[in-house]
Amino acid sequence: xxxxxxxxxxxxxxxxxxxxxxxxxxxxxxxxxxxxxxxxxxxxxxxxxxxxxxxxxxxxxxxxxxxxxxxxxxxxxxxxxxxxxxxxxxxxxxxxxxxxxxxxxxxxxxxxxxxxxxxxxxxxxxxxxxxxxxxxxxxxxxxxxxxxxxxxxxxxxxxxxxxxxxxxxxxxxxxxxxxxxxxxxxxxxxxxxxxxxxxxxxxxxxxxxxxxxxxxxxxxxxxxxx
Numbered sequence: 605x606x607x608x609x610x611x612x613x614x615x616x617x618x619x620x621x622x623x624x625x626x627x628x629x630x631x632x633x634x635x636x637x638x639x640x641x642x643x644x645x646x647x648x649x650x651x652x653x654x655x656x657x658x659x660x661x662x663x664x665x666x667x668x669x670x671x672x673x674x675x676x677x678x679x680x681x682x683x684x685x686x687x688x689x690x691x692x693x694x695x696x697x698x699x700x701x702x703x704x705x706x707x708x709x710x711x712x713x714x715x716x717x718x719x720x721x722x723x724x725x726x727x728x729x730x731x732x733x734x735x736x737x738x739x740x741x742x743x744x745x746x747x748x749x750x751x752x753x754x755x756x757x758x759x760x761x762x763x764x765x766x767x768x769x770x771x772x773x774x775x776x777x778x779x780x781x782x783x784x785x786x787x788x789x790x791x792x793x794x795x796x797x798x799x800x801x802x803x804x805x806x807x808x809x810x811x812x813x814x815x816x817x818x819x820x821x822x823x824x825x826x827x828x829x830x
Contacts, residue, residue, distance in 0.1 A: 618752070618753075618790065618793040618794050619793065620750040620751060620752045621750065621751045621752075621757060621786070621787075621790045622747075622749075622750045623747045623749035623750065623751070623764070623768050623772070624744050624745060624746060624747060624768060624771055624772070625744070625745040625747055625765050625767040625768050625771065626664075626742065626743070626744055626745070626767040626768065626770050626771035626775060627664070627742075627743045627745070627767055628657065628660070628661055628664050628665075628740050628741070628742060628743075629740065629741040629742075629743055630657065630661065630738045630739075630740065631738065631739045631740070631741055632736070632738060632739075633650065633651070633654060633736075633737045633738065633739050635650060635654075635736075635737040636734040636735060636736050636737065637734060637735040637737075638728055638729050638731070638734045638735075639685075639726050639727060639728045639729065640681075640685065640687075640690070640716060640719065640720055640723070640726065640727065641720060641726060643677070643680075643716060643735055644713060644716045644717060644720065646735075646737060647709060647712055647713055647716070648709075648713060650737050651739055652705035652706065652709065653739045653740045653741070654737045654738060654739045654740070655705050655708055655709055655712070656705055656740050656778075657738050657739060657740035658675055658676035658677060658737075658738065659674075659675045659676075659699040659708070660699065660740075660770075660774065660775075661676075661738070661740060662674070662675070662676065663770060663774075663814065663815050664766070664767065664770055664815070673691060673694070673695045674695055674811065674812060675694065675695065675697065675699070676735075677694045677712065677735075678690075678691045678692075678694035678695040678697075679691070680735045681694055683733075684729040684730075684733040684734075684735070685727045685729060686727065687719070687727060689719070690715070690716075690719045693715050693719070694712070694715060697711055697712065697715070698809070698811050698812070699811055700774070700777065700809060700810050700811040703783055704778065705778070742775070744771065745767075747768070754791065754794075754798055754801065754826060754829055755829075757787075757826060758823070758826035758827050758829065761819070761822055761823045761826055762819065762820070762823035764819060766815040766816065766819065769815055769818055769819045769822065770815060771786075772785060772786040772787060773785045773786070773787065773808075773810055773818065773822065774810045776789070785805065785810075787805055787822075788802050788805050788806065791805075798829065800829065801825060801826065801828075801829045804825040804828065805822070805825055808821050808822065808825065
């Protein structure tokens with residue numbers, strides 16, 4: 605029986621999608637900022653993995669309250685500097701549209717420098733409310749799950765671990781040369797059969813949502829495939 609099953613899989617035109625799980629470890633850098641100018645200066649030099657953590661780390665780390673702002677820079681601007689204008693500008697930055705982290709760094713610095721030019725007085729935080737730069741370290745786990753067809757994946761993706769959702773739909777965009785998620789890369793190996801599904805996945809913005817909601821939307825996209 606197993607031999608027949610393996611033979612059937614071998615006849616398929618696409619390699620299986622191997623599911624992996626993912627965690628983002630937080631590593632202290634010792635770098636801090638107490639005002640907006642210091643934040644700008646640190647951003648110019650900090651390792652790109654720190655920028656990645658402060659944009660995406662909040663999705664993977666469970667919190668009791670809903671995130672008011674979708675990145676740590678915007679949250680700090682509002683809660684520590686009490687600068688609502690800057691917080692709103694930073695919160696509008698969509699990390700998912702940037703080809704790499706250096707482009708994201710440039711946009712952050714540009715927004716902050718614009719705000720520095722607008723402000724006559726430099727706001728300072730209390731010493732215990734400084735922005736603390738954290739660097740991320742990715743840890744990838746092997747799983748036993750693999751799928752040979754989109755129909756098989758459709759029956760599982762609604763229960764897929766959130767770390768796997770992050771790894772295959774978000775982190776993949778900085779790993780893959782074409783900046784696509786792993787699902788669309790895999791679907792492309794079937795030729796034109798799943799063009800509609802790929803289009804539905806392309807319409808899903810992974811940034812302005814929670815991982816739970818993202819998983820639900822992915823499950824709906826796969827379930828809608830004829």
